[in-house]
Amino acid sequence: MGFSRLRYAMVGVTLLALVLGVAATGAARSGKDAPSGGAGERRVVERVLHRMSLEEKVGQMFVTYAYGDSVEDTDPEMVAANREAHGVDNFRQLIERYHLGGIIYFAWSGNVENPHQIAGLSNGIQRAALGSGAGVPMLISTDQEQGVVVRVDEPATQFPGSMALGAGRSTDDAYTAAAITGEELRAIGINQNFAPVADVNVNTRNPVIGVRSFGSDPDLVSGMTVAQVNGYQRQNVAATAKHFPGHGDTDVDSHTGLPVINHSREELEEIDLPPFQAAIDEGVDSVMTAHIVVPALDDSGRPATLSRPILTGLLRREMGFDGVIVTDSLGMAGVRQQFGDERVPVEAIKAGADMLLMPPDLDLAYNAVLDAVKSGEIKKHRIDESVRRILILKLRRGLFQNPYVDESKVDEVVGIEEHHAAADAISNRTVTLIKNDASLLPLRQNTGAKVLITGAGGYPGSPADGAERSTLNSFATAMEEFGVETEVYETGTNPDASRRSTAVAKAQNSDLVVVTTNKAWTSGNQQQLVKDLLATGRPVIVAGIRDPYDIAYFTEAQTYLATYSYKPVSMEALARVLFGAVDPTGKLPVTIPTADDPNAVLYPYGHGLSY
Structure with missing residues (x-):
């Protein structure tokens, strides 16, 4: 047996010994019993923590990406991209x-690229993690919010979003x-989802949250957030409530600027904080911070x-x-506006963060934290606190018990007919009929009528964008099932x-004519x-x-519906609603204001017509 294989085998034995007596911690949990951990968990974690070097502990606090579809991808483009980004060739x-x-x-x-490739990559990453350093399994995460933010696309089951x-x-x-x-993510080796979004979208001009939020009512958002925390974590996928303390009332995108939330403490406690408190009370595994100023x-x-x-x-002491x-x-x-990239990770840890996501220069950030510990600016026990929490999370999600997935069983879970049927049924219940003044709906079936389907597709860009074609073509196919003839003409998001x-x-x-709009409130040409x-x-x-807000910019339209999503599953549900195969039951989860006054109500929260 070669050295590397022997070392891997020894690591596996060590891990097995660690989980003996605490195997139950690998079982799925909602997280209500999660915060401090039982005695068995603490013993396991302390043993792992004790054997880790400072370098290994600091490394546990970083999360980043690499290019490639396998752990040792040799594609020259992927190797070059990894070298430019991180100074390495591959994931390993x-x-x-x-x-x-x-x-x-x-x-x-x-x-x-596809579910089988993802599962293979995930297993390769876990083998690399267990075969190096302290042999700690890896959190593998993504942003699978569904709707407009999805990383794992079809054939994985798609839902219409928050x-x-x-x-x-x-x-x-x-x-x-x-x-x-969660079940499908876990089947391909993804064990942490950066979802659900717990932001309460009370600003209709919010450029970054919008339909990623469940709505503008804190109670609605709280209930939905709790439901999704449980849904993910009972599949042993760590849920992440984001973006704390609430990104819902901003007209600045934190990707490109620094938003300021001018809510009073009372408004924060009434609007922004309740969904996060509900998630905490439910035992959410992680909370993601927001790059927003809250005076x-x-x-x-x-x-x-x-x-x-x-x-x-606030988050630790007051909210528990x-x-x-x-x-x-x-x-x-x-x-990145107040500090250089070498200071940001240090300041984040000093503020209370445990895991540092995607620093622009990983080597600079990693060594800056090491230097801060060695200089005494950050105490070693502070690093231990974070690593202890990370290890507990990994233990609770079953990663010490078995971090691998069975690649031969991916097709038995991902995108199966039962899951697609559930997605269709759920999507049917989300379409909202906002306006039917001409009594045009429901449409008559089997008329042979010629229907033009035009407008914006799924993503910003030219009409040649494949995602846009998929959006309107899937809609056209669904419409044709009701006995009409369709023509698709893409105009894009800026015609x-x-x-x-x-x-x-x-x-x-x-x-x-059916014309689709995609954030037309930002596009005069739409x-x-x-x-x-x-x-x-x-x-x-x-x-x-x-966004459902578009109707405010062409109020002369007599027939208007909102799907909140351009995924095919939503477009197919829209077709069913148009022809009366499904009764529209969706109710506005936000208020739609007039175009010239954000405080004047055009359509109130809860509005929604039916047949």
């Missing part, structure tokens, strides 16, 4: 050099969506990620959270005069397209396939 070298506690998957880094679930009002549906998502909580101008009064004072605090990406502009005129010409030769189509005199149905 990255893990061995920095003793990472977590890896995060993205589509842009080539990690999520605001759509808010429109459906069913915590049972929210739980089911999370449980199915009522900390008047220093520091974003929450770097604020000790917010993370330690003893799980893992993970930062949002440290590469975002909102956290110029030429594309608008072409759409108008096609509309004049159609019996019915607004003009809708108005031009309405001026043709043809029957026009407008469907907001992302």
Whole structure:
């Protein structure tokens, strides 16, 4: 037996010995019994902690990405990208050099090609982690919020996302969506989801949250958040409530700027904090910080990620959270305005963070934390506190018991017919009919009518974008099942005069027009397209396939629905609602204000028509 294989075998024996007597900790838990851990858990964790070097402990506090579809991907482009990003060739070298506690998957880094590939990558990462350093299994995370934020796409089961679930009002549906998502993630080796979003979206011009939130009512958001925490964690996937202390009332994107939340302490306790408190009370494994300034909580101008009064004072001491605090990406502009990249991770730890997500220069960040410990700026016991929480989380999610997945059984879990049926049923209950003034709906079936489907697709970009084609083509296919003839003409999210005129010409030769909008409240050209189509005199149905607020910018439209999502599962549900195969039961989970006054109500929270 070679040295590396012998070492791996010895590590496996060590881990097995550690979990003897505490195997039950690997069982799925909601987390209500999670905060401080039992005696068996503490013994396991202390043994692992005791054998770790300082370098290994600090490494456990970092989570980042690597390029490639396997742990030792040799594709020249992937190797070059890894060298530029981290100075290594692949995942294995990255893990061995920095003793990472977590890896995060993205589509842009080539990690999520298909379920079998993902499962193989996850197993390779776990083998690399267990075969190096202290032999601690890896947290493998992603952002699978569903709806508009998805990293693992089809054939994995897709759901319409948070605001759509808010429109459906069913915590049972929210739980089911999370449980199915969690089951499929765990089957491919992803054991931590950076979801659910616990932000209360009370700002209709919020550029970064919007439909990622369950809605604008704290009670609704709290109930949905709790349901999804349980759904994920009962599948042994760590849930993450984000973005603390609440990113719902901002018109600045923290990816590109530093938002300021000017809520009073009373408003924070009434609006923003309840969903996080509900998640904490339910035993959520982790909470993600927001790069937002909240003067009522900390008047220093520091974003929450770097604020000790917010993370330690409020989240830890007042709200009683003893799980893992993970930062949002440290590469975002909102956290990089006051300190250099070498200081940000140090300040985050001093504030109370446990895991540091995606620093822009991992080597700089890692060594900055090491230097801060060696100089005494950060005490060793402070590092131990964070690593202890991380190890407890890993133990509770069964990673010490068995971090691997059975690659031969992926197809028995991911995207199975039962899961798709559940997604369809849930999506049917989310579509909201906001306006039916012309009594155009429900449409008659089997008429052979010619229907033009036009407008924006799923993602910003040109009409040639494959994702946009998928959005409207899937809708057209679903419409044709009801006996109509369709023509699809993409205009994109910023249709110029030429594309608008072409759409108008096609509309004049159609019996019915369905125009989809995607954040038209930010696009004058989308607004003009809708108005031009309405001026043709043809029957026009407008469907907001992302933010429901678009109707305020073309109130002359007589028929308007909201799906809150452009995923095919939502577009198919929209077709069923249009033809009356499904009664629209969704209710607005937000208030829609008028276009010129955010305080004037156009359609109230809870509005929704039915047939």
